[in-house]
Amino acid sequence: MSERLRPRDLALLAEESATTPMHNATVEIFDPGESGFDHDRLVRLISDRISFVPRYRQRLQAVPGRVANPVWVDDTHFDIGYHVRRSALPRPGTLGQLQELVARIVSRPLDRSRPLWEVYFVEGLADGQVALLYKAHQVLVDGIDTVDLGQVLLDMTPEPKELGGDAWTPGRRPSPAALLAGAVRDTLGDGTTALDTVRSTTGSVLRGVDSTAQRAGRIVNGLAGRRPVRESPFAGQLSQQRRVVAVCTDLQDYRRIRDVHGGTVNDVILATVTGALRAWLMTRGSLSGLRQIRAVVPVSVIDQELEATSLGSQIAAHLVELPIGEASPVVRLHQVSYSFKVHKETGRGVAANRLAGIAGFAPTTFHAIGSRVAAAERGRGFQLTVTNVPGPQSPLYAAGARMVSTYPVPPLLPGHALAIGVTSYDGRVSYGLTADRDLVPDAEVLGQCLREALDELLDTVTGARPRVPRGRRKAAKKVKP
Structure with missing residues (x-):
């Protein structure tokens, strides 16, 4: 019998609505060069490698009477032409125009009657570049049985590998x-199937009650002439539309800051995010009274008690208080670094260079798992999700075309107006901001604040000598002149 949907995945489906589509997205920009990379080549590439991700040709099938969770079944009408689409910008297309196109596409939920993914080939970018937009539902990519399609399309060399597809x-x-009959067999053969069904059914009922209560509250507020109260600039009633902002920076800048002030590149990135949020809130006049913003940051760990993934480690949620009330960029950096100190000292943490060095590793899968981890932690009262993924520092290729840059497009959780994804790749650190179109009309300002926050940290290291780690310092003292 086909694999049955797990309760956690069913919960993700149940939480999805027109205002909170639960899919991940990634934008990759390529320089075709002389590779001839076009829409037809992309279709052939996906056809050649889709067998490595068989779930991409499956759809969800409900069980009559809901006596058991839905199952994954082969899509008998699978049409790759439906899933691999072609789009274009007016030449020469700018990054801003690409962001607008991506925002419109990611605002639309996926069709549940088909396999839950889409890929867009976008032409017309400046300098002859093209872009790929991957869009896959969170239940599709779990990093365990299924990785992201983007992970199997990229090569480490410009010579494309023809694998021949499959029959x-x-x-x-x-x-x-x-x-x-399959539901009965599963229930009799494995008692957890019945338990999962009870949990899923109970969860659906409770979510329905919660949703009804929220709707009733909105009606009461409407009758009273009042809008629902927003708890923070990062929360509110979401619309059906999104804004997407991409910001590209140099990895070497983060390393310079790390070498002077200590910590890790991840600490510097989060300190940059903290400084950007502070400056952005100041432009809005919303900083008064706010000292910290609680964020969930999925991290890679070695923990046998957590669910294994294909990435060589497990992914856990780390809650961090981003000190937006602190005026000093250096103090903000040290406070962020300290919040990760315990995580590092436990020995569970996985170094960024080790994670990026895993054979076949692609940031898209980590971002997908990170989104699932964040969704599972909603009850812990955080206001923001920041997923930071260290990618390979050498170029990757698709059908011979070099990938120039890559930007994550993280999903918004219900009630969350903003999500931030970060990917380091080939000497660059790229931020992808997803924001609700109505709640965050000034998302571009936040993007500019990211650049300014990084410059603010760079100003603190101009002319400063790099900090020598304690281990190297002791070794240096032993060396005789």
Whole structure:
């Protein structure tokens, strides 16, 4: 029988609505050069490698009467032309125009009657560049049984590898009787199936009650002539539209700051985010009274008690208070660094260079898992998700075309007006901001604040000598002149 959807995945589906589509997205920009990389080459590339991610040709099938969780079944009408789409910007397309296009596309939920993914080939960028936009539902990419499609499309060399595809034929569509029989077999053969069904059903009922209560509250507020109260600049009733902002910076700048002030590149990135949020809130006149912003930062760990992933480690949620009330950029950096000190000292943490060096590692899968981890932690009262993924520091290629840059487009959780994704790749650190179009109309200002926050940290290291780690300092003292 086909694999059954797990309760955690069913919870993600249940939380999805027109205002909170639960899919991840990534933008990758390529320089085709002489590779001839175009829409047709992309279709052939995906056809050649989709067998490595078989779930990308499956869809969800409900069980009659909901006596068990839905199952993954082969899509008997799978049409790659539906999933791999072509779009274009007016030449010469700018990054701003690309961001607008991406925002419109990621605002639309995926069609649940088909495999839960789409890829857009975007032409018309300046200098002859093209872009790929990957869009995949969170239940599709779990990093365990299924990785992101983008992970299997990229090569480490410009010579494309022709793998020949596969002679795939879909399995027969299961009948209602077969679905019921499978549910009975699973229940009798594994008691956890019945327990999962009870949990899923109970969870759906509770979510329905919660949703009804929220709607009732909005109606009461409307009758009273009052809008729902927003708890912070990062929360509110979401619209159905998004804003997307991409910011590209140099990795070497973060290393310079780290070498002088200590900590890690991850600490410097989070300190940059903290400084940017502070400056952005000041432009809004919203900083008064705010000292910290609680953020969840998914981190890679070695922990056998957590669910194993294909990334060579597990992913855990780390809560950090971003000190936006602190005026000094150096103090902000040290406070962020201290918040990760315990995590580092436990021995559970995985170094960025080790994670990026995993064979076949691509940031897209880590971002997808990070979004799932953040969604599971909603009850812990955080206001912002920041997913930072260290990517490879050498170029990657798709069908011979070099990937110039990559930007994550993280999803918004219900009630969250902003999410931030960060990817380091080939000497660059790229930020992807996803914001609600109505709640954060000034998302571009936040993007500019990121650049200014990094410059503010760089000003503190001009002319400063790099800090020598304690271990190297002791070794240097032993060397005789």
